Amino acid sequence: MQFELTKEYLSALRQEIDLKNADFVKTQLNELYPADIADIFDKLDLEEAQFVYQILDKEEAAEVLMQMEDDAREKFLTSFSSEEIAKGVIDNLESDDAADLIADLPESVKAEVISFIEDAAQASDIVDLLNYPEDTAGGLMAKELIAVNLNWDVFKCLREMRKQAETVESVYTIYVIDDNKKLLGLLSLKRLLLAPEKAKISDLYNPDYIAVKAKQKDEEVSSIMQKYDLVVLPVVDDLNRLIGRITIDDVMDVMKEEAEKDYQLMSGISENIESSDNIMVISRARLPWLIVALFGGVVGSKVIGLYEPQIKINPEMAFFMPLIAAMGGNVGVQSSALIVQGLANNSLSKGGILPKLLKELSVGLFNGVICSVLLLSYNLIFNDSLALSLTVSIALVSVIIFAAIFGTFVPLVLNKYKVDPALATGPFITTSNDIIGLFIYFMIGRVMYGLL
Amino acid sequence: MQFELTKEYLSALRQEIDLKNADFVKTQLNELYPADIADIFDKLDLEEAQFVYQILDKEEAAEVLMQMEDDAREKFLTSFSSEEIAKGVIDNLESDDAADLIADLPESVKAEVISFIEDAAQASDIVDLLNYPEDTAGGLMAKELIAVNLNWDVFKCLREMRKQAETVESVYTIYVIDDNKKLLGLLSLKRLLLAPEKAKISDLYNPDYIAVKAKQKDEEVSSIMQKYDLVVLPVVDDLNRLIGRITIDDVMDVMKEEAEKDYQLMSGISENIESSDNIMVISRARLPWLIVALFGGVVGSKVIGLYEPQIKINPEMAFFMPLIAAMGGNVGVQSSALIVQGLANNSLSKGGILPKLLKELSVGLFNGVICSVLLLSYNLIFNDSLALSLTVSIALVSVIIFAAIFGTFVPLVLNKYKVDPALATGPFITTSNDIIGLFIYFMIGRVMYGLL
Numbered sequence: 001m002q003f004e005l006t007k008e009y010l011s012a013l014r015q016e017i018d019l020k021n022a023d024f025v026k027t028q029l030n031e032l033y034p035a036d037i038a039d040i041f042d043k044l045d046l047e048e049a050q051f052v053y054q055i056l057d058k059e060e061a062a063e064v065l066m067q068m069e070d071d072a073r074e075k076f077l078t079s080f081s082s083e084e085i086a087k088g089v090i091d092n093l094e095s096d097d098a099a100d101l102i103a104d105l106p107e108s109v110k111a112e113v114i115s116f117i118e119d120a121a122q123a124s125d126i127v128d129l130l131n132y133p134e135d136t137a138g139g140l141m142a143k144e145l146i147a148v149n150l151n152w153d154v155f156k157c158l159r160e161m162r163k164q165a166e167t168v169e170s171v172y173t174i175y176v177i178d179d180n181k182k183l184l185g186l187l188s189l190k191r192l193l194l195a196p197e198k199a200k201i202s203d204l205y206n207p208d209y210i211a212v213k214a215k216q217k218d219e220e221v222s223s224i225m226q227k228y229d230l231v232v233l234p235v236v237d238d239l240n241r242l243i244g245r246i247t248i249d250d251v252m253d254v255m256k257e258e259a260e261k262d263y264q265l266m267s268g269i270s271e272n273i274e275s276s277d278n279i280m281v282i283s284r285a286r287l288p289w290l291i292v293a294l295f296g297g298v299v300g301s302k303v304i305g306l307y308e309p310q311i312k313i314n315p316e317m318a319f320f321m322p323l324i325a326a327m328g329g330n331v332g333v334q335s336s337a338l339i340v341q342g343l344a345n346n347s348l349s350k351g352g353i354l355p356k357l358l359k360e361l362s363v364g365l366f367n368g369v370i371c372s373v374l375l376l377s378y379n380l381i382f383n384d385s386l387a388l389s390l391t392v393s394i395a396l397v398s399v400i401i402f403a404a405i406f407g408t409f410v411p412l413v414l415n416k417y418k419v420d421p422a423l424a425t426g427p428f429i430t431t432s433n434d435i436i437g438l439f440i441y442f443m444i445g446r447v448m449y450g451l452l
Numbered sequence: 453m454q455f456e457l458t459k460e461y462l463s464a465l466r467q468e469i470d471l472k473n474a475d476f477v478k479t480q481l482n483e484l485y486p487a488d489i490a491d492i493f494d495k496l497d498l499e500e501a502q503f504v505y506q507i508l509d510k511e512e513a514a515e516v517l518m519q520m521e522d523d524a525r526e527k528f529l530t531s532f533s534s535e536e537i538a539k540g541v542i543d544n545l546e547s548d549d550a551a552d553l554i555a556d557l558p559e560s561v562k563a564e565v566i567s568f569i570e571d572a573a574q575a576s577d578i579v580d581l582l583n584y585p586e587d588t589a590g591g592l593m594a595k596e597l598i599a600v601n602l603n604w605d606v607f608k609c610l611r612e613m614r615k616q617a618e619t620v621e622s623v624y625t626i627y628v629i630d631d632n633k634k635l636l637g638l639l640s641l642k643r644l645l646l647a648p649e650k651a652k653i654s655d656l657y658n659p660d661y662i663a664v665k666a667k668q669k670d671e672e673v674s675s676i677m678q679k680y681d682l683v684v685l686p687v688v689d690d691l692n693r694l695i696g697r698i699t700i701d702d703v704m705d706v707m708k709e710e711a712e713k714d715y716q717l718m719s720g721i722s723e724n725i726e727s728s729d730n731i732m733v734i735s736r737a738r739l740p741w742l743i744v745a746l747f748g749g750v751v752g753s754k755v756i757g758l759y760e761p762q763i764k765i766n767p768e769m770a771f772f773m774p775l776i777a778a779m780g781g782n783v784g785v786q787s788s789a790l791i792v793q794g795l796a797n798n799s800l801s802k803g804g805i806l807p808k809l810l811k812e813l814s815v816g817l818f819n820g821v822i823c824s825v826l827l828l829s830y831n832l833i834f835n836d837s838l839a840l841s842l843t844v845s846i847a848l849v850s851v852i853i854f855a856a857i858f859g860t861f862v863p864l865v866l867n868k869y870k871v872d873p874a875l876a877t878g879p880f881i882t883t884s885n886d887i888i889g890l891f892i893y894f895m896i897g898r899v900m901y902g903l904l
Binding site: 033035172189194208231248259268269283294301304323333338339359363375378427430434 | 487715
């Protein structure tokens with residue numbers, strides 16, 4: 001039932017495309033959904049894509065275009081004239097997709113494309129939408145929606161809806177407004193279906209509703225839709241007039257981007273990139289963190305340099321430096337990841353920083369003691385130096401506890417000062433822990449070798 | 453418009469709860485949505501929660517319960533008798549929520565609760581649903597849906613829907629079935645609204661639909677709904693009979709869990725935990741990775757031990773060990789994170805492992821050379837040892853390139869053998885890179901110090 005694009009399928013199809021066998025290609029693609037056809041388009045070269053695009057029904061073709069990968073679509077669209085984009089593509093899109101597509105066009109083409117849009121209402125909707133920043137409710141919303149007046153009855157409502165419904169792809173909710181377009185509430189299709197024709201909308205609608213303002217951030221929109229399990233969310237202006245609606249599929253993209261951003265920040269990647277991006281883009285996104293780590297490593301080398309005479313006498317101390325650094329780094333990342341994630345889904349119970357630090361302290365103490373005892377047993381059996389064995393284990397438990405507290409503290413503080421706490425994870429935490437861990441290690445080493 | 457639970461609000465409300473001021477509490481909560489009331493419940497103690505629960509309307513109370521945090525709900529439910537759960541809660545839930553709630557109850561209570569359910573059809577639905585593993589389409593689906601027969605006309609369809617609609621909370625799609633309950637297609641409410649009463653369903657419905665089998669994995673369900681932008685997805689049995697439907701809100705939870713799992717694996721946390729879990733749970737989830745890192749550190753210490761005589765003569769070599777290890781670790785995590793993410797959203801263009809390795813090799817070479825040149829300049833200015841300066845920089849570029857390739861290779865291979873590639877990120881990659889990085893470093897050091 002689900003389509004999977006195999007190498008064999010693709011090469012058979014390309015063969016027919018190259019033979020310009022329109023009938024065969026049409027029959028094949030007729031069985032597929034736009035999202036599947038888009039997968040195929042992503043793999044075709046420009047000439048092939050153009051040929052297939054002409055075969056498709058206009059509305060489906062526009063849908064396919066929207067489902068393609070951004071890079072592939074941008075490249076493909078360069079072969080379209082402004083008029084073709086306006087009349088062939090934009091015409092067949094809902095306003096939010098149309099605005100997104102136009103926003104991605106080169107500056108020089110945008111105005112031209114808009115001037116070619118024939119439907120004046122659609123052009124005005126799109127120009128409106130282009131004014132909202134991409135990462136706000138206004139940037140996510142579409143203009144198409146079904147709104148009915150409070151004073152209508154069911155009969156008039158159904159008649160008006162029939163008119164409006166033509167431009168709206170899927171109807172989830174009917175919005176009830178007053179004469180000034182102010183949003184008053186919601187009417188479910190179910191309620192409408194069950195009501196007699198003479199019933200007044202004012203007696204049927206539900207005045208409880210959740211809406212967002214156009215300027216609210218996309219993350220806020222996403223968390224509201226998730227919290228209240230909404231499939232569609234109305235957008236209002238400052239006078240509470242209904243200006244659009246956001247559907248869940250757009251918000252899922254926001255969710256995904258957020259999760260990817262946090263994931264990449266933890267792995268030391270500073271921009272949202274994909275493995276398919278080119279080498280320079282990938283290198284540039286990764287280099288800043290490597291330079292942070294490099295700088296940290298140089299500072300670390302200075303710390304170790306302070307203890308050069310001791311290393312000369314007790315070179316075995318060098319053996320466990322990487323272990324101490326690595327354990328500190330790992331514990332720090334574990335602690336900060338939990339906090340970052342808790343902040344991201346609001347699941348962090350409130351109550352100040354102190355209880356969280358105490359909890360991490362306990363976890364650190366517990367895991368630190370277990371690891372230290374394991375390491376001590378190993379060293380007592382396989383190493384003859386008691387001083388080294390004790391140094392390493394005492395340093396390990398100290399470093400783990402320090403890292404646990406540090407890893408908890410930093411994201412919480414960043415968050416308090418409105419900096420993205422995810423910045424704390426990854427290279428930043430590991431590098432700081434490396435330096436401080438080594439410092440702790442050598443201090444304890446100096447004491448232990450002095451004593452024993 | 454959106455409610456935010458402040459400390460002040462909560463303490464004022466608790467005061468009235470403790471005074472048993474039912475009217476005040478009722479008026480306050482009437483203005484809130486179940487998700488907001490659930491936030492309040494999460495913070496109340498057992499006695500307070502019981503008092504508030506009685507005040508709420510039954511249907512709303514059940515909804516609040518479902519929106520509470522798992523731990524808080526489980527604790528709260530222990531104060532309910534089996535009969536109260538069946539008649540007060542389960543009665544007011546859709547079948548999927550009801551089954552989830554019963555699945556979380558202690559084994560000893562489950563059967564008893566089911567026996568108290570009065571509606572035989574609901575009891576049978578729930579027992580059915582409990583048979584499906586939690587992480588399959590069957591485990592996600594609900595039984596409530598609107599299905600109409602192919603042979604009906606619009607009038608009969610609307611009449612039958614009025615009956616069915618009472619048990620279905622929100623109607624997104626109408627399913628068209630034959631006499632054997634086989635799923636034939638979909639009918640949009642919009643289409644139904646626009647059609648004349650005498651029209652036949654068989655002329656109105658859309659025979660193109662996407663469905664899943666009950667045993668398909670939840671990740672598959674999630675990726676299908678995302679790919680095709682679906683809000684609801686029908687579930688069929690092996691004979692293609694319609695047995696349930698999955699809504700997007702359930703799938704969003706799956707998406708979130710997947711993202712969290714990958715995030716936690718990268719940070720060295722082996723189970724899905726939250727920062728609110730107790731100390732033992734958190735410690736247990738984190739300890740295995742720490743022991744992996746500890747073991748790696750011990751192996752690393754052995755590698756360094758091989759070069760003890762050299763460290764004795766050239767203790768400055770020890771200064772840069774943590775730098776080399778940290779850089780290798782960071783690059784490895786960067787590379788593997790991109791691959792893991794690409795695999796997770798299917799955005800990795802196909803074409804075998806080789807092109808990806810070559811690409812990572814280029815990125816590694818580029819970033820490695822930049823970092824090495826920076827480090828060499830620093831060392832030539834601030835360190836007098838030419839041998840050390842060259843060793844560190846040559847080792848750095850080698851380690852970065854190795855780590856880039858290794859970090860790409862491991863998740864791809866794991867994925868090929870159906871192991872979760874996210875396992876490769878985090879402690880595993882950093883630990884392996886530590887060991888191999890140190891080995892490379894000392895080998896190069898031996899050569900350089902020998903030459904210069």
